[in-house]
Amino acid sequence: MEPRIIFPWLTTYKPIIEKTLDRKVDYRLITPQFETNHYLKTLNTLMKYPNFNLKLISVTPKAVFSLWDKKAALIVTSPVGMQGQSPTLWSNNKSIVDLCQDYFEHLWINAKKTNLKKLS
Numbered sequence: 001m002e003p004r005i006i007f008p009w010l011t012t013y014k015p016i017i018e019k020t021l022d023r024k025v026d027y028r029l030i031t032p033q034f035e036t037n038h039y040l041k042t043l044n045t046l047m048k049y050p051n052f053n054l055k056l057i058s059v060t061p062k063a064v065f066s067l068w069d070k071k072a073a074l075i076v077t078s079p080v081g082m083q084g085q086s087p088t089l090w091s092n093n094k095s096i097v098d099l100c101q102d103y104f105e106h107l108w109i110n111a112k113k114t115n116l117k118k119l120s
Contacts, residue, residue: 018049029053033057055113075100
């Protein structure tokens with residue numbers, strides 16, 4: 001399974017993510033396990049930052065979203081498909097953000113830490 005939403009986005013915004021990581025902002029990413037090594041270069045670059053953490057899950061998530069400082073959520077309405085093909089919902093509603101945060105924490109606890117060197 002190739003996470004088609006997450007990695008094109010990650011590659012596109014890598015310079016911005018690196019600037020954020022340089023400012024010591026914590027960044028946690030959960031993604032499905034992937035079959036190709038196409039994005040390993042980007043991930044290996046980001047994994048050099050101690051405040052970037054990556055975990056893998058074995059299935060496609062039921063929801064694809066990002067959280068911003070526990071204050072806002074960006075929710076992709078379809079967990080599969082190419083970047084830009086699914087409508088998104090941006091919300092700073094506390095209930096929606098808390099729901100996403102709780103789901104993220106559940107996934108994080110159950111996800112596996114990864115060693116990218118083993119994947120390359």
